[in-house]
Amino acid sequence: MTKYILRRILYLFLTLFIIASITFFLMKMLPGTPFTNQNRLSPEQLAIVKAQYGLDQPVFIQYLRYMGGLFQGNLGTSFQFNNEPVTQLIGQRLAPSMQIGAQAMIVGTVLGILLGAVAAIRKNTWVDTLATFISILGLSIPSFVLAVLLQFYLAYKWQIYPVALWDNFQSSVLPTLALAALPLGNVARFMRTEMVDVMSSDYIELAKSKGNSNWQVVTKHALRNSLIPVVTIIGPMAVSVMTGSMVVENIFSIPGIGEQFVKSITTNDYPTIMGLTIFYSFLLILVILIVDILYGLIDPRIRLGNGGKE
Amino acid sequence: MEKILDVKNLNVDFSTYNGTVHAIRGVDFHLNSGETLAIVGESGSGKSVTVRTVLQLMAKNAKITQGEIRYHDEDLLKKSEKQMDDIRGNKISMIFQDPMTSLDPTMTIGKQVAEPLLIHNKVSKADALKRAEEVLRLVGIPNPKARMKDYPHQFSGGQRQRIVIAIAIVNYPEILIADEPTTALDVTVQAQIIDLLKELQQKIGTSIIFITHDLGVVAGIADRVAVMYAGKLVEYGNVDEIFYDPQHPYTWGLLDSMPTLDTDDQNRLNSIPGTPPNLLNPPKGDAFAPRNAYAMEIDEEEQPPFFKVSKTHYAATWLLHPDAPKVEPPKSIQQRFEKYQQMLGGSVK
Numbered sequence: 001m002t003k004y005i006l007r008r009i010l011y012l013f014l015t016l017f018i019i020a021s022i023t024f025f026l027m028k029m030l031p032g033t034p035f036t037n038q039n040r041l042s043p044e045q046l047a048i049v050k051a052q053y054g055l056d057q058p059v060f061i062q063y064l065r066y067m068g069g070l071f072q073g074n075l076g077t078s079f080q081f082n083n084e085p086v087t088q089l090i091g092q093r094l095a096p097s098m099q100i101g102a103q104a105m106i107v108g109t110v111l112g113i114l115l116g117a118v119a120a121i122r123k124n125t126w127v128d129t130l131a132t133f134i135s136i137l138g139l140s141i142p143s144f145v146l147a148v149l150l151q152f153y154l155a156y157k158w159q160i161y162p163v164a165l166w167d168n169f170q171s172s173v174l175p176t177l178a179l180a181a182l183p184l185g186n187v188a189r190f191m192r193t194e195m196v197d198v199m200s201s202d203y204i205e206l207a208k209s210k211g212n213s214n215w216q217v218v219t220k221h222a223l224r225n226s227l228i229p230v231v232t233i234i235g236p237m238a239v240s241v242m243t244g245s246m247v248v249e250n251i252f253s254i255p256g257i258g259e260q261f262v263k264s265i266t267t268n269d270y271p272t273i274m275g276l277t278i279f280y281s282f283l284l285i286l287v288i289l290i291v292d293i294l295y296g297l298i299d300p301r302i303r304l305g306n307g308g309k310e
Numbered sequence: 311m312e313k314i315l316d317v318k319n320l321n322v323d324f325s326t327y328n329g330t331v332h333a334i335r336g337v338d339f340h341l342n343s344g345e346t347l348a349i350v351g352e353s354g355s356g357k358s359v360t361v362r363t364v365l366q367l368m369a370k371n372a373k374i375t376q377g378e379i380r381y382h383d384e385d386l387l388k389k390s391e392k393q394m395d396d397i398r399g400n401k402i403s404m405i406f407q408d409p410m411t412s413l414d415p416t417m418t419i420g421k422q423v424a425e426p427l428l429i430h431n432k433v434s435k436a437d438a439l440k441r442a443e444e445v446l447r448l449v450g451i452p453n454p455k456a457r458m459k460d461y462p463h464q465f466s467g468g469q470r471q472r473i474v475i476a477i478a479i480v481n482y483p484e485i486l487i488a489d490e491p492t493t494a495l496d497v498t499v500q501a502q503i504i505d506l507l508k509e510l511q512q513k514i515g516t517s518i519i520f521i522t523h524d525l526g527v528v529a530g531i532a533d534r535v536a537v538m539y540a541g542k543l544v545e546y547g548n549v550d551e552i553f554y555d556p557q558h559p560y561t562w563g564l565l566d567s568m569p570t571l572d573t574d575d576q577n578r579l580n581s582i583p584g585t586p587p588n589l590l591n592p593p594k595g596d597a598f599a600p601r602n603a604y605a606m607e608i609d610e611e612e613q614p615p616f617f618k619v620s621k622t623h624y625a626a627t628w629l630l631h632p633d634a635p636k637v638e639p640p641k642s643i644q645q646r647f648e649k650y651q652q653m654l655g656g657s658v659k
Contacts, residue, residue, distance in 0.1 A: 202408055211395050216429075301461065
């Protein structure tokens with residue numbers, strides 16, 4: 001198992017290297033320079049600044065330099081945000097996004113699993129229809145619409161939570177709810193499909209024939225087996241939710257990372273684009289690795305190592 | 311002998327998109343204490359539904375429209391869901407058909423075997439696991455202590471069926487319902503499982519209802535046989551009576567399509583022509599009549615009642631009516647009759 005994980009971590013870095021390379025060259029194909037929007041520099045001044053950042057070199061040399069820095073853990077400094085080191089820039093902005101994202105994932109996943117399970121157990125009843133309706137709403141209402149609705153009712157009208165503030169847990173509730181809708185809908189739909197399948201399987205009938213009550217059949221046998229495939233969609237979803245939503249962060253005035261990424265692309269802020277891409281990729285690959293390990297814990301059939309005694 | 315289970319006039323309907331399917335149409339049978347009753351019939355004849363009704367493990371769209379299932383002077387059909395939970399896996403338990411899909415893939419087999427003990431008895435987890443280990447040894451899992459922590463996928467099909475059997479017998483049930491327990495296994499493993507069931511019956515004194523479509527298996531295990539066709543019983547009797555003195559043309563057809571040691575390359579195996587009737591609209595008369603070479607006019611009109619052949623042997627065919635013409639059964643069946651006469655002669659001596 002340890003050997004397997006080590007190998008996967010090696011692949012992780014290999015993948016990151018490839019992603020970084022591709023992104024670097026793609027980024028260089030973007031039109032414009034980081035400085036076109038700056039207060040009209042004279043050609044001489046522009047040349048000086050370019051030379052200062054090494055942008056006068058051929059692209060391949062720039063690439064080698066960047067990768068050299070990357071191997072030493074240096075992501076460079078931002079062209080746009082007060083020459084801040086990119087690591088620092090990401091670090092500061094990441095925490096709020098991660099917090100809201102993680103909360104939204106927990107709320108969405110737990111409620112989604114419950115909703116999906118209830119729908120499956122009460123298949124083809126009004127409960128099922130209601131649960132399906134809720135999960136389709138969660139999937140189809142854009143997060144910014146939901147965010148504005150939550151803001152209007154819970155913050156403005158009933159004044160339970162602050163409108164737009166980044167302060168304590170209270171202020172994170174509304175953005176969490178706004179972001180939780182999508183994972184909730186996704187997980188609920190997936191869970192329902194899986195559980196309907198599981199509930200009609202032979203081992204569920206055998207579990208019932210042992211004298212388990214319907215409730216016991218669900219909690220002891222059906223839930224765990226239904227969760228196996230659900231785990232696979234949770235991972236990538238967690239990454240996309242936790243790396244920040246520009247719109248939701250804007251609506252609630254959260255100093256998150258989502259906005260940063262978009263800004264860095266529109267301004268050709270090369271080091272920030274690279275830094276964020278590498279960081280996102282790292283997170284995604286890491287989560288997939290964690291999901292694979294979790295998968296083995298839940299499903300003994302794909303556990304590695306001492307299995308296969310047949 | 312004491313009747314441990316008595317099923318009377320059982321009727322089960324399934325509501326489907328196409329209408330109501332009358333899957334079970336008035337089935338009567340009983341199970342004596344300590345015996346093995348085999349219920350045979352082709353796919354769709356209603357044998358699985360019948361026994362699932364006993365444990366009330368039917369699909370959601372099934373409905374028992376009439377009947378009584380008496381177990382120790384109590385009607386199981388009048389029990390609440392909670393009362394049935396107390397009976398299932400405790401007094402009456404079931405062995406399922408497909409060992410590859412009947413075990414929970416994410417639970418160790420030790421836990422799965424111990425589960426019925428923990429549900430029905432006040433025992434500690436440790437004691438239950440210990441007991442599970444004994445039962446696994448009893449059903450012939452080698453080195454059970456080490457294998458308790460293994461998962462179903464780490465066992466072969468035959469071993470898994472042994473585990474399914476262990477789960478069914480762990481509470482020493484009074485009645486064991488085996489729903490085609492050997493169908494999914496290859497022939498040598500089939501024989502081992504049959505031997506195991508016979509051995510267990512001796513050891514724990516359980517009564518068995520054995521569902522199968524394989525008459526060869528029946529001969530090896532059953533005391534009595536009930537033949538089912540299109541949701542009804544057509545003939546029942548002791549195993550010798552069914553095998554050597556069959557009266558119903560359907561039973562003739564089944565036996566005639568089964569290879570025996572006497573089958574050589576001269577006699578071809580016969581098959582029963584046609585297909586079973588659609589039970590959305592069951593025929594007015596005998597459901598087997600369209601496939602029956604011996605059918606008479608009355609078969610189209612009226613369903614035959616059971617005619618008594620002996621004290622233990624009944625068959626529902628108009629051929630047994632006193633006014634019916636004498637017919638010649640197939641040659642292989644006549645040979646069976648002759649053997650039966652020799653056997654009877656032998657037993658008199």
